[in-house]
Each structure stands twice: as C-alpha cells, then as structure tokens.
Amino acid sequence: MGKQPKTPEPERRTTRSAASISPAPTPSKPSAPPKTPEVSSSLRHLLSGFPGRKSQILDLIRLIGPLNSPSLPLLLYGNASTGKTSTVLKVLEHLNRPFVYVSCRSCHNPRILFETVLSQLGSSHKQCKKMPDFLNYLREALAERNKEMVFLVFDSIESVRSWDTGSKVLSLLLTLYDKLQNDGAGLLYISRSTPDAYLLRFGSFQPIDLCFPDYTFEEIHSILMRNQANPKLYSSFLSVVLKPFTRVTRRIDELASALDPLYKKYCEPLTDSTITPDEAMKRRLFDYVQPHLIAALNQTFTIPPRALKDKSGIKRQGSGIGNATGLRELDFHMSVSAKYLLISAFLASRNPATLDAALFDSTGGCVGRKRKRKSSQSSIDKNNTKAEEMLTKGPGTFPLERLLAIFQCITSVLEEDSSLNEEKALENSIGLMSDVLLQLSTLCNSNFLCKSGNCPLEGSVRYRSMIDEDMALKVARSVNFPLSNYVYRR
Amino acid sequence: MAGSVQASVALVQLRERLCSRTFAHSLLQSSSDSNFRKLKFHISSSISSACSKVLLLRGDKGSGKAAVVELVLKDLKAEHPDAISVVKLYGLLHNDDDNSALEEIARQLCSGHEFSFSKTASLEENKEFLMDMLKEYGLARKTVVFVLHEFHLFTQGKQWLLYTLFDAMETFTSQSIIIVGLSCLEGSEQQLEKRVRSRFSSCTLLFGPPSEEDGRRLLEQLLHLQKDSSLPSKYVVEFNSRLHKIFSDKKFKEILSSFACADGSINHLLRFLFVASSYMDMESGHLSLQSFESAYSLMKRQPKFDSLHDLSILELYFLVCMHRLQCKEETSYNFNSVMKEYKAIQDAYRTSDNYSHAVCLRAFEHLLDRELISFTDAKGRNDSIRFRPVKLLVSSRELHDSLKSNPSCPAILQKLLDHESYM
The missing domain is CATH 3.40.50.300 (P-loop containing nucleotide triphosphate hydrolases)
Structure with missing residues (x-):
C-alpha cells in the first residue's frame, strides 16, 4: 500500500509499463519551441x-x-x-x-x-x-x-x-x-x-x-474533488470529514481509501444521489455520519461487512467448546487446534521457561496457586524495570519441544473439562494433535509466529509469538480457555 | 517567434558550456600558477626523460581534478602523437576483485591497439598480457599513463593493483610509467601497506576553490555569448550588456557571496549557473536578476525542515513523545514505550487526538519512512517494528521551530515540548 505515487488517472498502470519502451521522437519534427499554441494547450492539460x-x-x-x-x-x-x-x-x-x-x-x-x-x-x-x-x-x-x-x-x-x-x-x-x-x-x-x-x-x-512537498490542505481537497459525480454533495462531505482526517495522516492514498467507504455511508440516507444538499440536510447527514467518522478515524483498513456475515463453515464441527457468546465481535478463520497452538505459543513466549512445571502440573492450571506478595519499594521498582524490559524487548523465544509440551498440557486440560462425554473427548484430542506441524507452518506463514534464528548452543530453530495480549485473549475466549490463569504476572 | 528561437539556441549554447566537465577549467588553464601547468610540466618532463612517476591530485569533490587531467592529457596527446596511451580506472568499480582491474586494463589496452580482447582470460593471463604490453611500450619508447580515479578506494583491501603497478615501475626502469591518483580524502597514502609504500614516492598537487578574481572572470566567460556564433550580433550585444548590468548589481553580489560561502568549488558554481540559465525568460531570451534569485531559492532548500513541516498532528505527537522520552534519559525506546508515553499524555489531557493502536502504528511507520526516526539495531532479526528500538533524528531545536511554524499545531503540544514534566 502506498508504494506507488498516486495519480487520479485510472489507466496509469498501463501508461507506466508502456512508457518503459522508450518512445523515439520522430526525427522529421524539429525541436518544437515551447510557445506554440498547440504545445501550451497540452501543457495546460498536463x-x-x-x-x-x-x-x-x-x-x-x-x-x-x-x-x-x-x-x-x-x-x-x-x-x-x-x-x-x-x-x-x-x-x-x-x-x-x-x-x-x-x-x-x-x-x-x-x-x-x-x-x-x-x-x-x-x-x-x-x-x-x-x-x-x-x-x-x-x-x-x-x-x-x-x-x-x-x-x-x-x-x-x-x-x-x-x-x-x-x-x-x-x-x-x-x-x-x-x-x-x-x-x-x-x-x-x-x-x-x-x-x-x-x-x-x-x-x-x-x-x-x-x-x-506534501500536498497542502487545499490541494488535498482539490485532488479528492476530482472525478466526483456530485461535486456539491462531496464538497459538503469533505467539509465535515477532511479536517479530522488530515490530523491523522496527510498521505493522499490513505485518505482516499479511508474516505471512500465513509462517503458511501454518508450517502446512505439519501434516496437521490444527484441531489444538491441544503443546510438542514447537511446537518442531518452530519449527525448520521458522525459515529462512523470516529470509528473510521481509528482504523487503518476496513473489512467489508460481507466478509463477516458468512462465517458458516469456519468453525470446526464438534468440539462443543466455542459457544456463540464468546465470539461476538470477531471470528477467526482458524481451526481449533490452530487456536490452541496459538495460545500455547503465546504462553511460551510470555512465561519464563522455568515456570512451566509449576503452571502445568498434574492438576492442570494454577487455579489454587497462591503466592505471597512482597510490597517493598525495591520489589516494586524491580517489577517496574521488568515491565519496562518486557515493553522494549518484546516476546521471548522458545524451542519447538516446549511449544508442543505446553500444547499437550492445554489440550489435556481440555479433555478433563469435557470428560462428561468420554468418547467425544478422545476424538477431540486425536483431532487436535494431528497435523500440528502443518498448523505450525501455517501460523508461521501468516506471521502469527516467526522463526527467530538458531539458538547458538542447541542449534535448533527457535520460535517467537508475534501476537499481542488482546489478540491472545480474544482467541482464548473463542475457545473458552482460561488464559489469564496461565499468564505469569510479575 | 524569432525571439524564442534565438533564445533556445542561446540556451543550448549556455547549457553545453555549463554541463561540460572541462570547459570551465580550460578557461582557467592559462594562469601561470594553475594546476594545469604544474601537472603538464610534471608529465611532460617525465616523458622526455623516460622516468616513471607517481602524482597524487588532492582536492574536494568538484574541484576539477579529473577535468584538469583530461585537459592535460589531451594537450600532450596532441604534442606527442602516438607516444602516450592512457588507462582509466575507477576505485569504485575496479577494486572488488583483482581480476576486474586487470581485465579493464587489458580491455583498454586492446581497444587502443585493435587487439581482440578476451573476457574469459584468467588473472594470470591478464597480468602476463600487461607485462608484455609494458615491455613492448618500453621498446617503442612509449608512455603509459594510468589514471586512478577514486584513489582512496584503491588503498582499501589488499592493494593488489597498486602493488602490481608500483612493482612494474621498478622493473621497467628504462621507460616511463606515470600513475596519476585522484583523491578527495586527506591522507589516503597513509593507508598504504608496507610493501606498497616502500615502492611509493609521489608528489602531490592540491586543488582548491578558485580565487575571487578567477571566479569573477569565470562567471563572465561562462555566460557571455560569443559574437561569432550563429546568433544575430544585435541580440548577442544586448544579451551581454544585460548580463553586465546584473553582475554589477549589489543584490547579485550578495547572492553570489552567500552562495560561495557554502561551497566555493567550480562545479558548485556551474550548478548554480545551470539552474539560473534554465530560468531564462524564453519570450525575451535574456537572463534577468530574477532568474538568479529563483535559482538561489531553489538550491537553498532545507529538506529536513520541509519534511517536518509536512507532518500531520498525530505524527508530531509522536515526535514530541519521543523527545520527552529522550529528555527523561531513557536509554532505548521502541514503539511500545512511545505508545505508553502517548497514552499517558492523552489520559492526562483528554485531547481530541486520542487514536487507536493501529492508526498510531501507521503514523510511526510514516515517520520511519520519512527518516525522521530510525532503528538503532541492525536489520536481520525478523521482529515486528513494535519492538525494535528506535532513535530520534531530529534535534529539539528543529522540532521546536517546526511546531512554531505549523499553524494547525495544538497549543498543548507546544507546551508538552517546552515543559518536560507534565505531572
């Protein structure tokens, strides 16, 4: 996105590729002095x-x-x-x-x-x-x-x-x-x-x-006004939205792609798109578009609503874990085992390796875990510096074995929870454990995990989870997994 | 109509002069202590006495080293036809592996004598060919001049080429091999290896900016149209008299002196005159003071200030946040810590510029794109940019000025920058 400088002409792509074959000037034509009327009209066009x-x-x-x-x-x-x-x-x-x-x-x-x-x-x-x-x-x-x-x-x-x-x-x-x-x-x-x-x-x-230089506010306005079907309506739209948007970004390509869906929203209450708006209508349209405006300001790209609607066939059948209340806002196009894998990767990146044994003991989870909290000034400082370090260093790396161990622990907890139906649980665990490596490579390709170089001592590939906590929590909620119990808090 | 044709003919003449690498220097060659004379004396004396020599020419970029060498060699070739052959090498191109330099030497020697050049020749073959050629030249009493552009780059690495050439100079004592090194770095001969330096003795010519007197002379001769050219004499006289008027103008002198303060080299002057000549009024076909003024304003732009001026408010917020982190003596910070600072400010002041994570990340990427901030670590770790440490490439003064000059900058931002602590 934004790689190519934007021009309003839609056929620009073809122009560029055609331009690479250098057009030789006709030798019969002498050097045209730049003031002949024909040239200056083409200059005006340019x-x-x-x-x-x-x-x-x-x-x-x-x-x-x-x-x-x-x-x-x-x-x-x-x-x-x-x-x-x-x-x-x-x-x-x-x-x-x-x-x-x-x-x-x-x-x-x-x-x-x-x-x-x-x-x-x-x-x-x-x-x-x-x-x-x-x-x-x-x-x-x-x-x-x-x-x-x-x-x-x-x-x-x-x-x-x-x-x-x-x-x-x-x-x-x-x-x-x-x-x-x-x-x-x-x-x-x-x-x-x-x-x-x-x-x-x-x-x-x-x-x-x-x-x-970057375009000024007036220039942005005039560029966006080009090729509009209903200039009056669009100009009243721009007078509402352009000011707040230019506070965020002044790049014309980003503005154009952000404003396009918003303008469609703006036009929604109108029956006739060729109408010339008067003051009262402008106010009414502004009231209508305002909530959408704030949402649009805070996102970098929009997902068309169509993509969210057809979510049938995304959820794997069976499992009985994900109930509808968990996925109110976002559904992941991801299999259940991939979700668990993602969660285990998140845990492996976030928790220190030494704590794995304590967290995933035979009872599963740290539900009954209680630790004495020291509240001396030095420990608070220490915690602060550690949190700071966390912020700057990012998630830690882990070997494949550790990931698989955590994955197995998590899925075994899952089996215990759903032990009501023994057969189904068995089926589940088999279903979840199959193709783990395939899932892993899928997650790597989609940049949820990344391979981060070889460990100099062991020589094996180490992984790193790239998702942040909000995302991990959402994934966990979609499979009803109590993630917060397992995250080590300092 | 005829006026604009005249103008474009005159413009082409001017541009040909100004773009030529040697024209301006050929105007200066006549003065008695010019580098042209010195260099010509050195080379011609060693040709006549058949001894070898190493000459180092040192001067800033654009001071005309290459042009003078070119002029001298052209002159000498005319004086001694068929007695000089020239090999030109560039440190940038012919220093990465040893064969590329020898291959280039072989290619240039071959093309000079219409031998067929083999691209597949090995290092040994090329070296043998060079030695054979030098022997032949010695018998024929011919001189070889090696012009080494970017000499300081030849002194990096194994210095194999220099060793070979210096060694050849010692072996073939009865003939003249002249090596001319052009360098814009001080002390490049200090970097020579011991075995190379022991064979190295040189004399150095220094190149500096032209004197004020020379500069003025140059200016006139570069811009004045020739009377005997294809242009009508009436137009030429008019053109030149107008130029005269401009040169004596006080404002023009001011522009020129402030321009020469920044960089007094000849090529810098040529650039300036080139831009000024392209601002020539094509209707009348004359240069005016205004064309010099607009050329000056085009060339004295400050790119960093421009790009600071173009920032959006959110991007400015991020710069200010990073500057505050710097003031708090944080040793290293990345997007996450800057974001934390940004959110703290937004929580404290509840401004309207509170945006989501994704939008902020995009603004951060814009700053990286504009090179106002940069990563401090080396690339290679496949990390997301949120965790890579960054540093600010803008000084507090620049930031301050840009906030002041930005009309839509919120007052709170100015305050945040001025008073470091906000709690």
Whole structure:
C-alpha cells in the first residue's frame, strides 16, 4: 500500500509499463519551441492533471531544457504519494523525449537493475552481473544512439541501500554523470529520502534537487474533488470529514481509501444521489455520519461487512467448546487446534521457561496457586524495570519441544473439562494433535509466529509469538480457555 | 517567434558550456600558477626523460581534478602523437576483485591497439598480457599513463593493483610509467601497506576553490555569448550588456557571496549557473536578476525542515513523545514505550487526538519512512517494528521551530515540548 505515487488517472498502470519502451521522437519534427499554441494547450492539460504540482512541473520542464541539450543530473525527492514518478513520466511524455525508466524497488538486485536498463536501451548484451561491465555496456549502448539524448530515470533509489552490495551500486548510480562522459544521457533520480542521505556518495556534480512537498490542505481537497459525480454533495462531505482526517495522516492514498467507504455511508440516507444538499440536510447527514467518522478515524483498513456475515463453515464441527457468546465481535478463520497452538505459543513466549512445571502440573492450571506478595519499594521498582524490559524487548523465544509440551498440557486440560462425554473427548484430542506441524507452518506463514534464528548452543530453530495480549485473549475466549490463569504476572 | 528561437539556441549554447566537465577549467588553464601547468610540466618532463612517476591530485569533490587531467592529457596527446596511451580506472568499480582491474586494463589496452580482447582470460593471463604490453611500450619508447580515479578506494583491501603497478615501475626502469591518483580524502597514502609504500614516492598537487578574481572572470566567460556564433550580433550585444548590468548589481553580489560561502568549488558554481540559465525568460531570451534569485531559492532548500513541516498532528505527537522520552534519559525506546508515553499524555489531557493502536502504528511507520526516526539495531532479526528500538533524528531545536511554524499545531503540544514534566 502506498508504494506507488498516486495519480487520479485510472489507466496509469498501463501508461507506466508502456512508457518503459522508450518512445523515439520522430526525427522529421524539429525541436518544437515551447510557445506554440498547440504545445501550451497540452501543457495546460498536463498541469490540470496534477493539482498542486504546478511549480514542480514547470521547474522540471525548465531544467530538462530544449531538445538534445545536455543536462546536469536531477534528484527529485519527496514523501510517498506526492506524485514524483507520475509527474516525471508525464512530463517526459509531454516533451516527447526518449527515456528509460527503471524502478530500483522492483529490481531487487543489481543484476536485474543493470539488465533492465540495458535491454531498454536496446543493448546486445543480455547478461550483466558486474558493475564494470554495466558501465562499459552502457557506454556502448549510448554511443550507438549517436548523441541523441536519452533520459535514464532511476526510481526509488533509496531502496538500493538495503541491498547486499547496495552502497557500491548506489555510489555507481549517483556518479554515473562523471563516468559517462558527454555520452548524451540525462540522469533523473527519484527518491523518497532527502538528498542528505546521499551526500557522501555524490560525484563531482551533486544533482540538482527538486523538492516535491506534501500536498497542502487545499490541494488535498482539490485532488479528492476530482472525478466526483456530485461535486456539491462531496464538497459538503469533505467539509465535515477532511479536517479530522488530515490530523491523522496527510498521505493522499490513505485518505482516499479511508474516505471512500465513509462517503458511501454518508450517502446512505439519501434516496437521490444527484441531489444538491441544503443546510438542514447537511446537518442531518452530519449527525448520521458522525459515529462512523470516529470509528473510521481509528482504523487503518476496513473489512467489508460481507466478509463477516458468512462465517458458516469456519468453525470446526464438534468440539462443543466455542459457544456463540464468546465470539461476538470477531471470528477467526482458524481451526481449533490452530487456536490452541496459538495460545500455547503465546504462553511460551510470555512465561519464563522455568515456570512451566509449576503452571502445568498434574492438576492442570494454577487455579489454587497462591503466592505471597512482597510490597517493598525495591520489589516494586524491580517489577517496574521488568515491565519496562518486557515493553522494549518484546516476546521471548522458545524451542519447538516446549511449544508442543505446553500444547499437550492445554489440550489435556481440555479433555478433563469435557470428560462428561468420554468418547467425544478422545476424538477431540486425536483431532487436535494431528497435523500440528502443518498448523505450525501455517501460523508461521501468516506471521502469527516467526522463526527467530538458531539458538547458538542447541542449534535448533527457535520460535517467537508475534501476537499481542488482546489478540491472545480474544482467541482464548473463542475457545473458552482460561488464559489469564496461565499468564505469569510479575 | 524569432525571439524564442534565438533564445533556445542561446540556451543550448549556455547549457553545453555549463554541463561540460572541462570547459570551465580550460578557461582557467592559462594562469601561470594553475594546476594545469604544474601537472603538464610534471608529465611532460617525465616523458622526455623516460622516468616513471607517481602524482597524487588532492582536492574536494568538484574541484576539477579529473577535468584538469583530461585537459592535460589531451594537450600532450596532441604534442606527442602516438607516444602516450592512457588507462582509466575507477576505485569504485575496479577494486572488488583483482581480476576486474586487470581485465579493464587489458580491455583498454586492446581497444587502443585493435587487439581482440578476451573476457574469459584468467588473472594470470591478464597480468602476463600487461607485462608484455609494458615491455613492448618500453621498446617503442612509449608512455603509459594510468589514471586512478577514486584513489582512496584503491588503498582499501589488499592493494593488489597498486602493488602490481608500483612493482612494474621498478622493473621497467628504462621507460616511463606515470600513475596519476585522484583523491578527495586527506591522507589516503597513509593507508598504504608496507610493501606498497616502500615502492611509493609521489608528489602531490592540491586543488582548491578558485580565487575571487578567477571566479569573477569565470562567471563572465561562462555566460557571455560569443559574437561569432550563429546568433544575430544585435541580440548577442544586448544579451551581454544585460548580463553586465546584473553582475554589477549589489543584490547579485550578495547572492553570489552567500552562495560561495557554502561551497566555493567550480562545479558548485556551474550548478548554480545551470539552474539560473534554465530560468531564462524564453519570450525575451535574456537572463534577468530574477532568474538568479529563483535559482538561489531553489538550491537553498532545507529538506529536513520541509519534511517536518509536512507532518500531520498525530505524527508530531509522536515526535514530541519521543523527545520527552529522550529528555527523561531513557536509554532505548521502541514503539511500545512511545505508545505508553502517548497514552499517558492523552489520559492526562483528554485531547481530541486520542487514536487507536493501529492508526498510531501507521503514523510511526510514516515517520520511519520519512527518516525522521530510525532503528538503532541492525536489520536481520525478523521482529515486528513494535519492538525494535528506535532513535530520534531530529534535534529539539528543529522540532521546536517546526511546531512554531505549523499553524494547525495544538497549543498543548507546544507546551508538552517546552515543559518536560507534565505531572
């Protein structure tokens, strides 16, 4: 989410992929002076496509300059979804300049990056692994173009830093201008990080920075107003919701996805969606939408109500454990044994291993457990520091054996509880113990558990539970498991 | 109509000058104590006396080391045709494994003599080829110049290439092998290994920013249009006289001096003039003071302040919370502890900005994305970001200024930042 800068055009995806095949300008057409009426009308069209980006577009056109004139490297930086990529691509398209676009985010290693650039330039070299080869092949490919200017656009160069040999590749990309001497290549870098992040890597010519600031409140408003069927109604909607939402986030992609369902809610009481609202109706609609507004402010994504409705077939049959009152708010699309596994993983992560024997003794649970509470100042301090540590260090790790032991204990408690029906309990335990390892790998894949490296002493894989206490409690409630009895409180 | 065509022709001329790596330095080469003359003297003397030499050029990035080397070699090649061959190497590219450097040397020597170059040649073969070539050059009384860009990177690691070259210089005493190292780091020769340093003796040329006098001369020669160009002479005279007026303007001098204070190197000046020339008014085809002013304002942006200015209120809350944790001398903190602080503030003041965990986590991710905060531990542990310790990359002063300049910032936030304790 939010990877791509947002533009209002719905067909943008196709534009970008089509743009990667560099459109060669027709040689018959001489360099068009920028003031002919036809060009300026297409410029107006370009500007109207990007509200709030007027000065950036004009600066960019100026810096790119007349056809086939050399250009210093440019660095466009700005936060996510401020329209960097789409602006550059549209401007280059508008000026009808050949260009090569490569995003360092979709190329995850240098080889793919190099080969993408070379293949778009029509180089005969299909394989390119090393940086020296890349430079030589690039020079060859550019020399074949006979000084015809081509722009190399490197998008999201900040992600190169996380590659294995990233710092070297980044240095190469940023010093390309020094190394490609008068070869007719214009360099455009697009980055989310500010130029400060690259200061040490620049070559002798530091790129010219062009800032894409976040949209202001008015610009956000005008962007959201685009392509609306009923602008009057939508504007009255925005006047209610936009202020509180911009306090939370000012990213246009997140705002758009959050406001969309809310607007549907807003329109619900209306029978006619083309209506022009008057003052009284605005007030009525505001009263209607207000409770939804607060809920929407506090969530990052919405689950469409349809997904919650059909929950038949989610609960495993049998068991007789989960009664309907337990799952009022949320149902988990998860088998019972997976739930137990999740609970045991949570316990294993939360409790110290030394306490396992005490908690899961033969009587099961620590129902009758009583401990003397010391309340001296030192012990309170100690507890506080431990809680602090817990907060910063996160959940602990555990080996597989411990998880399985706890899992077995929990399920055996379960058997005792439901000993009324002996046969069923037996069936249950068999059902629960089968495929545990399969369930475990499912939980790992869905990021509820994570493998956290090998233990240096034992050499076995250790796991870590990633769920927080609220979630664990909810899971426990859905299977009627008394989780709080087992959690060790300091 | 004709005016705008003229303007774009003039603009292309200007851009070609400003983007050229060597043009500006070629303007300065005539002065008597220029590095151009020194370097040319060193190289030509060692060519004529057939002795080997190591030259180190040191200066800041963009001070024109590579340009001067290029100009000198171009001059010398014209004076001694067919007697010099040049090999250019980059520390960034040709230092990771030993063969890449020798392979590149072999490739450049081959292309100079139209030998066929084999990419699959082994390290030994390439080395043998280099030695053979040097022997041949010695017999033919030819000079080889190795230009080592990013010299400080060659001094890292095993320094195998430097050893090979220095060793060759000692072996072939009767001919001249010249090594020119370009470095922007002080003391890169101190890092040489013992066996390399024992074969190393060099003379160093220092590169600095141009003097004020040179700078002014450069400015005029870079921007003035030539009379004999394809442009109509009336336009050229008009253009140049307008430039003259701008140069003598007091405001322009102010801009230029404050600009040179930040970075006085030639390439920095070229960048500035490039931006200014792209602000040329295409209707009239003339540069105005305003184009210099807007270029200056484009180039003096402060990215961090901009990105602080763009934050939402919730994100500001998080920065303030982290700053408070820092003031309480917490050694390390992560999302959970910052969240605890945030909730404590919300409980104490009951503001309207009390948001849920998920939304706060997203705001936290935004801050990470903007690189206003960063993780302190190395990546690799597959932890969720809630538990990884973070640090603040914003100073309290920057935070203070940004809160002040933000019109929608709640007063309580300002107060929380100013008075560290709220209980």
